[in-house]
Amino acid sequence: MSERYGHDRRVGLGKRITSSNLFWPLVALLALFVANTIASPNFLKITWLDGHLFGSLINLMRSSAPLMLVALGMTLVIATRGIDLSVGAVLAISGAVALSYIAGAPDPASPATVAVAVLIALALSAVLGLLNGLLVAVLGIQPIIATLILMTAGRGIAMLITGGLITTVNSAPYKWLGSGWLLGLPVAGWIAVVVFVVLLLLTRRGALGMLIEAVGINPDAARIAGVWSRLIIWMVYVLSGLFAGMAGILSSADVMAADANNAGMMIEMDAILAVVIGGTALSGGKFSLSGTFVGVLVISTLTLTVTMLGISPLVTPLFKAIIVLIVMLLQSPRARTTFEAWSRRTAFRKKEAVA
């Protein structure tokens, strides 16, 4: 045994890097960046134009913001052994509510109107999350079916709010949220990054992350150990709803229109893919927000790559499937044990050869 430990310490760094959850997602991201740079040499170029940064990477920061917010919330939900299928519907409702309020307000361009609209939309999104939490935490309904209810009904509700039309408004402050700039970077990107950092600090510097993982690993044991499982589960669904609401505001502000039918379509699936690519297991327990961060970038970059390589964007799902299959298989326990057994065997053979 002591020999194996010594051996481990010698090749520790390389092994630690390849066995890290972030290794394969980062490799995928890097591969996509390389492909993009080959397809368009200006891909990595960032220039200063009209008082803000400009370039493909900056656009990526903006376009990936809604998915980032949704996927971060999804990570917490999945960590508690749950899943939230309703995020796309909540996103649509949030955008519909905010835009309908602004459209009906006497002064759509005033910052106060926009602030109220945003607050109403976020509050409603949190309430919807609260309902999901109620079904899962109190009634004990399986997360997938509990959130399927809102996923089905939610789009109908969003249609009800917009009256079945695509609501459009003109409001400079609202538009700023979606396509404005702050300190040279997109506002939407800032919001996503701030949420990411705050969540990271809350879960990794405080006890919250550990509590969430405890609930995900074994809810009953966590409850007996004194964790308020119910409250934690409730909280993650509220956060997921809230972040989906924020994503709804950002994406509706980007196009200045609320399309109840198509806004955030399939975003729940993309978010789940991002979480899985990032190395968080759907079985709950240990989660990685940084993994999700990379996972979201992989998916957003992939969408961009497909367009840049001149392939029809309609085929994007195919590439998503391929990446997910590869990452999923590489991260599966079976593949890991096979790989470890193989590396141990080669190490043993090397030692034999030396002896």
Place this chain on the structure above:
Amino acid sequence: MTTDQLVEAPTRRRRGLDVRYLPVLGTLTVVILMVVIGGALYPNFLTPRTMGNLFINNAHLIVLAVGMTFVIITGGIDLSVGAVLALSSIIVATLLQAGWNMWLVLPIAIAAGTLFGLMHGAIIYYFRVQPFIVTLAGMFLARGLCFLIAPLSIPIANKGFDRFVGWRIKFGDFRITTAVGIALIVVLVAFLVLHYTRFGRTVYAIGGSEPSAIMMGLPVTRTKILAYVISGTCAGLGGVLFAMSLKSGYALTGVGMELDAIAAVVIGGTLLTGGAGFVLGSLLGVLVLGLIQTIITFQGTLSSWWTKIVIGALLLIFVVLQRLLSRRRA
């Protein structure tokens, strides 16, 4: 094995109504209520034609729900069925337009679904990845292949196919088309397989408790993979039925249809935790979804999005009731 059932059946009956049938009976009550209320409100509702259309419009969904029932009873889930249905319908349309023989095309389309199911089952078993994420990847894969084969809608103009589709039995105004006939045969076969074969009982055993099933020496691996193969095959067949009703193949068909199928199965009384549920319940679940649609169409003033809200509300009621019921039993 059949002797077991013969011995067991009377004892169950002696205890009165089996609690396991309660959810299905609840669904049946809802179906009857909806038919009665619809019939009372709208004069043309309770006609053989409307009731026949209920089946005609939902034949593909019935087949999907039947396949999904197998997977869900084993405790799994299959998110790929909507996309596989689209892929299969595109294969039918593309190959028929290329001049292939219909009797060659239809098995190929169904086999494509079978292949997807086999892939899902194999990955789930050999790599121990959750069914949710495997079938999600399968969904993206099938959807991407759809666009790769045909980005635009392909019409089907094939005389043999038209003749096959146009075949029907009439009971007055109540028509059973080829698609409905196939769907009902699938329901019947699935019912027999699930309740009267060793495989069917193994499906329930796995859903009840997988470790116990393994310890009992049941063929868990084979059965689990086979459940996904059945679901994939049903999705492939669903695509054929869909192509029959639309007379075309289009890459965007069946978006979100997997969730309709899951909703139908859940409304039909199958527990998502596995181990309990009935094929006939899933059939009733599809009828509930179809009746909601029909009633809202008949109502006329309600917009189409009310369908979704009502389905969501109904799903909520069923799930909460099921939960309260199972809690009392436990």
